[in-house]
Amino acid sequence: LEPGHRVLELGAGTGYNAALMAHLVGDSGAVTTIDLDEDVVDGARAHLASAGFDRVRVALGDGALGYPAAAPFDRIILTVGAWDISPAWREQLRRDGRLVLPLAVAGTQKSVAFAHAGDELVSLSISECLFMSLRGAFAAPPSRVALGDGPGLHLYVRDPAGVDPVAAHALLKATPADHSSGVHAIGREVYTGLVPWMALRESEFCWLEATGAAADATAVPYLYGVVGKYRSAPGVFEGTSAAFLMRPASDSCPSEPEREPKPFELYVRGFGSGALEDRLRRHARAWDAAGRPTSSGLRIRALPIDATYTPNAAEHVVEKRWTRLVLDWPHATDDTVK
Missing domain, CATH: 3.40.50.150 (Vaccinia Virus protein VP39)
Structure with missing residues (x-):
């Protein structure tokens, strides 16, 4: 100015x-x-x-x-x-x-x-x-799909009208499978780099988010979050299967935002068939091999x-x-x- x-x-x-x-x-x-x-x-x-x-x-x-x-x-x-x-x-x-x-x-x-x-x-x-x-x-345009009977659990997709919220919620309550991508990163790198990489290549890209005191008890994997406030994870949702990026299951959600982010091993949590899990792991490895492009x-x-x-x-x-x-x-x- x-x-x-x-x-x-x-x-x-x-x-x-x-x-x-x-x-x-x-x-x-x-x-x-x-x-x-x-x-x-x-x-x-x-x-x-x-x-x-x-x-x-x-x-x-x-x-x-x-x-x-x-x-x-x-x-x-x-x-x-x-x-x-x-x-x-x-x-x-x-x-x-x-x-x-x-x-x-x-x-x-x-x-x-x-x-x-x-x-x-x-x-x-x-x-x-x-x-x-x-x-x-x-x-x-609308993008949010409410899941479950209680407030606070939402799936954000490009075509919310194409999502059956009851079936989607049932899918997320099924037993998941966690797999390592072999890539280590910090949260900011994932948000500024890998998330756009996936979103530009996956038509069914989504975010899964839970907010409120019960956020930790939901099916949302921990990639980003603060205890008792929210959890969110990006991924791909295709109706009968879904997969999301996450930190290792042994990593606990912090009680306040990270002051000094530390690298972690990036995992993928899958629900339904394993095809989406494999796709997300390939995306993570391809992004890493390409030099980890970000907003910079x-x-x-x-x-x-x-x-x-x-x-x-x-x-x-x-x-x-x-x-x-x-x-x-x-x-x-x-x-x-x-």
Whole structure:
């Protein structure tokens, strides 16, 4: 941000972030923050006024539509997670502007800074993040399937309508089989690298998650978690069989987030036939052999969905409603990106 910039923020919150940006752009700039909830808007407006930043415009509306009255913008920033890139953000962003948003991509959420490059948006930086999801007309399509009679156990898939929740829950209550992948890693490597590797190659990629005090008593293998709060594991679900990444069964879930992550042997827990277990172990070994690509070195290009594009062998394409994302690692070896 620089003095004089015009900024649009989606997700007003308390107004604190808007105040910081207003300070940076100064009196010659302008900040507009927009939110879908009237009580949030009223609160942010009051907080900004009491802090001496009543020059910030606080608007009520669906941020996915942008804010045409104050466009174009030098910077558009989202403080909520987006599943897609709204056409309005492209249209209201100056040609030399920046769009910064938490974007759902390849089984993870990544904070991406985009810049215009011809008819595309191209990433300038990518880092891991976790934000609550955007609501309104441009909310993500449904992905959650509730399992069991009690609250807190959910399967996240690309086609929730195709999942029988009773059968899925019964499958997860069956006796599992655990197998080592032979790969050692830390949790962050798995999330930033192996999870996208799997999600880009498996149409039935999923996350299994349990939340609440009873999370430890569920069938969710421990890959990520905190005792009494949550457990989650990525994997593949194909109706009559499922497999998930996990730590060794002897590893106990911590009582607080890891301060100094330690390497562990990556296992696969399978339910049903063993084919999925073997596939996940092959993915882990292939990712390891390819040099463990992660968000570091990743490039994301965002094209309008109606743009004609033929990817090369090193590129992975993710289609959204309005956008076609093209992912590659341009400075990696050929083996890394295939």
